[in-house]
Amino acid sequence: MQSKVSDRGRGLATQRPSFLAVLSDQWSPSSNPNGIVNLGLAENTLMHTEMVEYINSHGDFWNPARLLEVEFGEIDPFSMAAIQQYERALTEAKNRGLRINALVLCSPHNPLGSLGRCYPEDVLKEYLKFCSRNELHLISDEIYALSVWDNPRLPDAPGFKSILSINLEGIIDPSLVHTLWGLSKDFGATGLRIGCLVRGEDTNQRSPISLYNIPSSLADQVTTSLLLDDSFMTKYIAINRTRLANSYHFATKLLRSHGIPYFECNAAFFIWINLGAVVKDATADDILVRLRKERIYIAAGEHYAAEETGWFRLVFSHPLNVLEEGLKRIIKSIQ
Numbered sequence: 001m002q003s004k005v006s007d008r009g010r011g012l013a014t015q016r017p018s019f020l021a022v023l024s025d026q027w028s029p030s031s032n033p034n035g036i037v038n039l040g041l042a043e044n045t046l047m048h049t050e051m052v053e054y055i056n057s058h059g060d061f062w063n064p065a066r067l068l069e070v071e072f073g074e075i076d077p078f079s080m081a082a083i084q085q086y087e088r089a090l091t092e093a094k095n096r097g098l099r100i101n102a103l104v105l106c107s108p109h110n111p112l113g114s115l116g117r118c119y120p121e122d123v124l125k126e127y128l129k130f131c132s133r134n135e136l137h138l139i140s141d142e143i144y145a146l147s148v149w150d151n152p153r154l155p156d157a158p159g160f161k162s163i164l165s166i167n168l169e170g171i172i173d174p175s176l177v178h179t180l181w182g183l184s185k186d187f188g189a190t191g192l193r194i195g196c197l198v199r200g201e202d203t204n205q206r207s208p209i210s211l212y213n214i215p216s217s218l219a220d221q222v223t224t225s226l227l228l229d230d231s232f233m234t235k236y237i238a239i240n241r242t243r244l245a246n247s248y249h250f251a252t253k254l255l256r257s258h259g260i261p262y263f264e265c266n267a268a269f270f271i272w273i274n275l276g277a278v279v280k281d282a283t284a285d286d287i288l289v290r291l292r293k294e295r296i297y298i299a300a301g302e303h304y305a306a307e308e309t310g311w312f313r314l315v316f317s318h319p320l321n322v323l324e325e326g327l328k329r330i331i332k333s334i335q
């Protein structure tokens with residue numbers, strides 16, 4: 001049979017780096033005594049045992065299990081009363097011998113057990129004061145900053161206020177305040193891998209944080225051109241808000257007409273829906289099985305630190321035909 005590989009491909013195959021053969025046949029006195037002894041790779045294997053031991057015993061090194069969750073119960077997380085909850089959680093943590101370094105705020109809120117809304121300015125200031133008196137860093141993740149829309153059912157909901165726009169003088173040492181933003185959400189461009197961390201003390205400086213972690217020049221150029229293009233940005237943000245609002249209203253109208261409770265919001269991409277309230281006596285796992293059977297995927301609230309079971313996270317930032325199909329399947333699964 002004639003080979004389907006081109007002449008060029010076959011030519012390159014003969015030039016396969018010999019090093020790959022070394023890697024696939026490395027000597028080991030017990031499992032591969034006839035393998036190749038590799039004394040060519042610039043690697044220090046003398047300390048592997050210690051490093052493996054360390055990594056294994058610190059397996060949760062980067063694990064968000066190291067986050068201390070704060071429960072709110074009936075307390076509105078956007079209210080001043082929420083700060084008391086943090087105060088209480090901090091005291092309890094100290095009593096348990098834990099050292100808390102930072103408070104992470106998703107602003108606008110992304111559903112970690114709750115809601116796509118924006119924090120009022122006075123509450124943000126209270127969070128800053130809380131961090132200041134307890135010498136905590138405040139990390140404000142503002143990745144949904146531009147994905148805020150009008151919800152007539154929430155006429156008094158505050159719009160987005162960036163920590164960067166608050167005058168920190170007399171409130172907190174600016175070196176304790178850090179703001180994150182990136183293109184992933186507001187520009188639907190997760191693949192570009194562009195984001196930034198702005199520290200309160202150097203808002204006028206922009207520099208990469210690592211020589212080896214700089215973005216590709218293509219992504220860099222697209223981002224620079226985008227952020228400098230005022231007319232495109234203005235148009236894009238306005239259209240994005242209109243589309244988010246349309247999709248949100250379409251989805252919530254359907255939810256209401258089928259009696260599915262949800263939490264009204266005006267920011268980010270999620271609707272927090274309570275399927276547990278509709279499917280009586282079913283666990284979250286039972287509901288997930290039903291959803292899977294109808295070939296629809298939404299995430300259970302448990303993944304997002306929901307305080308109450310039965311809640312699910314529905315991502316509504318899709319065209320209406322996609323939402324219609326998805327919601328039809330969700331509704332079928334709970335009937």
Ligand SMILES: Cc1ncc(COP(=O)(O)O)c(C=O)c1O
Nearest residue numbers: 106110141143182184190193195
């Ligand atoms: C609140 C928040 N911050 C940051 C990210 C990280 O986004 P990425 O790594 O795609 O830039 C996410 C992604 O889901 C998010 O929800």
